[in-house]
Amino acid sequence: MRSSIRGTAAVSALLALATSAAAQDDILVFGNSIVDDFAADYLPDIVVQSGRPAPNLVTFIVGDGDTADFLLNQSLITSSLPAGETWEAVVVQGGTYEISTLFGFHPALFNANMIELAEIVFTHSPQALFIGHETGADHPTSTAVYPSRFPDAETWLGLAQVAYENARVNVTAAFPSNPPMRVAKQGTIFANTAGYPFGLFEGDLHEHSRNGEILDALLWYQSIYGGQLCDLDVDFSSSTPLVNRLVSDGVNAALWKRLVSFADRALEASQRPYPGTDDDFQLRVAVNTGVGLSHLCTESTAMAGDTLRLQPFSPLGAADAQPVGVYVQIEPSSYMPATMGVPAWHLDPARQRLYGSAGDLSGGSMDSVVPAGLSGLSYWVQGVSRTPSGASGFIWALSDAKVVEIL
Numbered sequence: 001m002r003s004s005i006r007g008t009a010a011v012s013a014l015l016a017l018a019t020s021a022a023a024q025d026d027i028l029v030f031g032n033s034i035v036d037d038f039a040a041d042y043l044p045d046i047v048v049q050s051g052r053p054a055p056n057l058v059t060f061i062v063g064d065g066d067t068a069d070f071l072l073n074q075s076l077i078t079s080s081l082p083a084g085e086t087w088e089a090v091v092v093q094g095g096t097y098e099i100s101t102l103f104g105f106h107p108a109l110f111n112a113n114m115i116e117l118a119e120i121v122f123t124h125s126p127q128a129l130f131i132g133h134e135t136g137a138d139h140p141t142s143t144a145v146y147p148s149r150f151p152d153a154e155t156w157l158g159l160a161q162v163a164y165e166n167a168r169v170n171v172t173a174a175f176p177s178n179p180p181m182r183v184a185k186q187g188t189i190f191a192n193t194a195g196y197p198f199g200l201f202e203g204d205l206h207e208h209s210r211n212g213e214i215l216d217a218l219l220w221y222q223s224i225y226g227g228q229l230c231d232l233d234v235d236f237s238s239s240t241p242l243v244n245r246l247v248s249d250g251v252n253a254a255l256w257k258r259l260v261s262f263a264d265r266a267l268e269a270s271q272r273p274y275p276g277t278d279d280d281f282q283l284r285v286a287v288n289t290g291v292g293l294s295h296l297c298t299e300s301t302a303m304a305g306d307t308l309r310l311q312p313f314s315p316l317g318a319a320d321a322q323p324v325g326v327y328v329q330i331e332p333s334s335y336m337p338a339t340m341g342v343p344a345w346h347l348d349p350a351r352q353r354l355y356g357s358a359g360d361l362s363g364g365s366m367d368s369v370v371p372a373g374l375s376g377l378s379y380w381v382q383g384v385s386r387t388p389s390g391a392s393g394f395i396w397a398l399s400d401a402k403v404v405e406i407l
Helices: 011-017 036-049 067-072 075-079 107-124 153-174 186-193 210-225 241-248 253-264
Strands: 002-005 026-031 056-061 089-092 129-133 182-184 282-287 299-302 307-313 324-332 353-358 366-369 377-385 402-406
Touching (some): 026 036, 026 075, 036 210, 036 241, 089 107, 107 153, 129 153, 129 210, 186 253, 282 402, 307 353
Parallel strands (some): 002 056, 026 056, 129 182, 299 402
Antiparallel strands (some): 307 366, 324 353
């Protein structure tokens, strides 16, 4: 059940709407039109799909809302739950400009407001998860803001990344007895993983599209509950609240897999199965590309006769002009890789073979047909770019490794 309040509203009205049950999680979302109620509507269905009870979701989502507005409505934190109940999580999606010095804003004030909001949350709910939603930048082609307000999208995104990371460090340091602050890295994922696809933005290149807002909800879920969203069991031939909602919004199984894979890429390297060097270089996978979209999930399945597409990809273009190779190692499906001594490389140099190579990324994908006789085996694949790794200091940039099980 979700209680939604727009603008300033009496707490008594909220109390009449909020319900609780012993197994329910109480979640509060502060946000503005970037996420909108559409994203909030998806969160309970994702939670139910994971096998958990539907949460009691309370939202304060108001156009142009920022942390100062949320402080003015702090009674939603302190008074909107029945006595004795506490928040499982509070998500704060600040204003898009308050991490800059535009329009009277200042990053220091944003930081101070985040600390004050966290103090109110922890005073009421000491074990609550305090989560900052890292609002990103407008699409790079937006002439409404570039260069009149920001030189480019990377500058705007950089300001948001620094502001939310500073808030995370400072909130965690200020409240060492409470859970560390977490950040849902929406801006980072929209840019560094998705490559600013138009499909995540509305026509104004500022508000998020329905697909973008589904991704927002996925990042909230992941920030609260953790785990790999690619592993969430979603069968599009079944009828569940989440599947019905996705289908009604034009999302099929292939698009869903791409969205959850973008969310999973938000996880730190230590939380991903086979991480690469975390640079602007990825390896997308697709099976039977005529009916599907390439994605970044770690695991896929294929059958003899299927077309396997491996797509080296540089979302922000840093590796576009560099030579690239994709390597494959075929092993029994029970195989687990050993550490090979090369940082972030998960294939065995003695057993790997070259799947494909190119002088640059202009050629797009590398395709092959899965031959007969490989049932029970798996392709382990990983990409390497001659781009030096700025993230790890290694001489090459390495993608995460992927596994394709042959059924």
